Structure formats: C-alpha cells, structure tokens
Amino acid sequence: MNYNEIFAKDINSEFYYNKEGYPKKLLVNGYLDLDKAIKRLDKGEYYVLVGYHEGEKLPDCYLPLPNELIDFELPEGTSLAIFNANEMVFAFCKNNSIQLISKLPDTAKGASYMLGPGPDEMYLEDLVSEQLQNYKEKYCSRSR
Numbered sequence: 650m651n652y653n654e655i656f657a658k659d660i661n662s663e664f665y666y667n668k669e670g671y672p673k674k675l676l677v678n679g680y681l682d683l684d685k686a687i688k689r690l691d692k693g694e695y696y697v698l699v700g701y702h703e704g705e706k707l708p709d710c711y712l713p714l715p716n717e718l719i720d721f722e723l724p725e726g727t728s729l730a731i732f733n734a735n736e737m738v739f740a741f742c743k744n745n746s747i748q749l750i751s752k753l754p755d756t757a758k759g760a761s762y763m764l765g766p767g768p769d770e771m772y773l774e775d776l777v778s779e780q781l782q783n784y785k786e787k788y789c790s791r792s793r
Contacts, residue, residue, distance in 0.1 A: 650679035651787060652696065660688045666742045667692045672749065675740035676732060680780055683707070683730070695738055697773075698780035699730040710736045719781065721789045729784070731777050734760030741771070 656662060666675060673693035681689065683701035687708060699711050703726050707713065711730040719729065734755070741750045741762065750762040753770065760773040 651783070652677065652679045652681040653685065656681070656685055656689075660685050665745065666740075666747050667694065671747055672740035674738050675742050675747065676738040676750070678741070678743040678776055678780070680784055683711075686711070695732050695736060697732050697776045698784060699732075700784075701728055701730055702726050703728055709733060714777070714781075718777070721785045724788060729781075732773065734773050 655664060666677070675694060677694050677696050679696055680698045680700065681696045683699050683705055686694075686696050686699045689696070690708065690710070695710055698714075699707075701707065707730050710733050712733045714729040714731050723729065734752070737752070739749060741748050741764065748764050750764055750771075753761045753763055755761065756772070758772045758774050762771050762773075763769070764771060
C-alpha cells in the first residue's frame with residue numbers, strides 16, 4: 650500500500666491503526682517517502698519500504714536497501730530503505746488489520762516474527778519483496 654496517497658493532505662492525520670487503544674510501535678506493510686516516514690515515527694509507525702533521495706540521512710530504524718535486491722530502474726536520484734529489524738515493534742498492520750507480533754530469532758531467510766500467539770510466522774524479506782513489487786508497478790516502467 651502506498652501511504653503517500655493516504656497522507657497526501659495531512660501527514661498528521663489519524664488512520665485506523667493509530668487510534669487510541671491500538672498498540673504503538675507497529676510495523677506497517679507499505680511504502681512511504683522518508684520525510685513523511687520520519688514525521689510518522691512520532692506516532693510509533695515504521696514502514697516496510699521507504700523512498701529517499703540520495704544524500705538524505707536515514708534514521709536508525711531504516712537501512713538502505715542493497716542494490717542487488719532491486720531488479721528495476723529507480724527514478725533518478727531515488728533510493729530505497731527498509732525497516733531495520735533491530736528496531737522493536739509490537740504489532741503488524743496489513744490490509745486494514747492489526748495483529749500483535751513477537752520477534753523470533755533470525756533465520757536463513759532473515760528477520761522473522763510470530764503472528765499473534767502463533768504458530769504463523771512472517772518474514773521481513775517477504776514483506777520487502779511484496780513492497781518492491783508494488784513500488785515497481787506504481788513508479789517504474791523499465792526493468793534492469
């Protein structure tokens with residue numbers, strides 16, 4: 650999901666997952682530009698994929714996405730960052746739902762989380778792949 654569209658009018662607007670009573674420090678399965686992502690940190694929101702311009706400083710909660718994971722041409726001057734799995738989050742937001750999560754030990758596939766009481770798990774790598782595909786479809790026209 651492209652949260653740039655959701656927060657286009659007002660970056661401070663309330664959305665279903667930041668209403669009173671919902672967990673703070675949540676991982677949102679979506680894309681947001683860095684300037685907006687930084688402003689949403691005050692609400693305890695971390696986005697799976699963040700776009701930024703070359704030269705911008707990333708907060709510790711985001712890491713540059715390795716170029717070898719990108720199989721398409723990014724718009725000129727654009728770079729992508731991903732959520733830093735070392736950051737502690739307590740809930741996961743996807744498709745208009747929120748679920749409590751617990752960080753599991755990293756696997757060969759990278760960072761993993763248990764959904765709710767388990768046994769279902771999710772992997773940050775899968776979330777990043779999903780968001781990269783969404784980004785590619787929305788913003789890019791050429792493949793490498």
